[in-house]
Amino acid sequence: MAKGKILAVVAALALVSPAMAGGDAEAGKSKSASCAACHGTDGNSAAATFPKIAGQHADYIAKQLADYKSGARQNALMVGQVAALSEQDMADLGAYFATEKGTIGKANDETLAAGEAIYRGGIPETGAAACMACHGINGAGMPGAGFPQLRGQFADYTKAQLMAFRDGSRNNDGASVMRSMAKRMTDDEITAVAEYIEGLN
Template sequence: MKKVLMLVLTGLAVSVATSAWAEGGNAEAGKTKSATCAACHGADGNSVNPEWPKLAGQHPSYILKQLMNFKNDARVNASMSPMAKPLSDADMADLAAYFSSQVKKLGEADQTKVALGEQVYKGGNNATGVAACAACHGPTGAGNPAANFPSLNGQHVTYVKNQLLAFRTGARANDAGKMMRNVAAAMSDAEMDAVAEYIAGLK
């Protein structure tokens, strides 16, 4: 428990600095700069392709952190990494401000899977050591901007599953203190699938 607390406190210290930086972004400037982003993420941050995340309504500090991570290779993606490389600090802050100001279009869940998804999301799995998603992302999936834990509600099922798998394999490793990697490592494929469906329907 002490180790988890220290990791959260460290994450808070980093996210406060990132949040202050993101708050300085200009949404209007970000709208202009987002023209290239729109091809994948949609003009308003609501992507149509389920493999690409919805950015609308996401916490600005989280968007900024991901852009910074893509730029410095802490997070690697064949599409996003080259897009982030040329961005300046101001560009990233402006984009974060713009997309966070947009309204997220919520998704639909497969009702045959939400019972297990809700169980794991809210209570985890004590038998296998899976922590409850709600502990960090909140009961409604709104996230925790102070700790830089992202909003999840309404996110695409495919995107969420892909990220959980990436954390499990270590292909994605930009989570503070391996928090997500440790959670994903203990999750079964069925739990990942069910949690992703539950998240898609959260409002």
């Protein structure tokens, strides 16, 4: 993707990013008991099967919960969790987990250089954009623009999401922004950038 086009996509996404209802972190905490079994009490899941959601942006969390509920994002485990949630519950849960601090993992030395090169510079041969253009230099993302925090996330989860974007089974990214990125990546490139992100901070 040409640099000008990426900037245009960034600007367009920032404009369409929905304004979410204001969430109340205290109320969210009291609604979060059922999440703890999988995501940990503070959103730092113990197992890579469950993504970390601590420190993730409130509006991104609320959007994902709404997407699981509407079916725009599909997952057998999450669909049952969101069925009874109102829009306010989603905003409150987002506000709560956003206030927690996400833990950072460790990168894999063997894929570090390749992963860092993709994260910071993209893949010029295929036109995959630099991840940091949207997800930030340290993986903190950009709240408000709808670009989620990535740093510290389990590599297995990040890898699974990139593969799901690539085969289209995850398609809740506005303007196909992530699907068009993942299509330009090989399995090895996905693995390298996912392992880099686990240690990024």
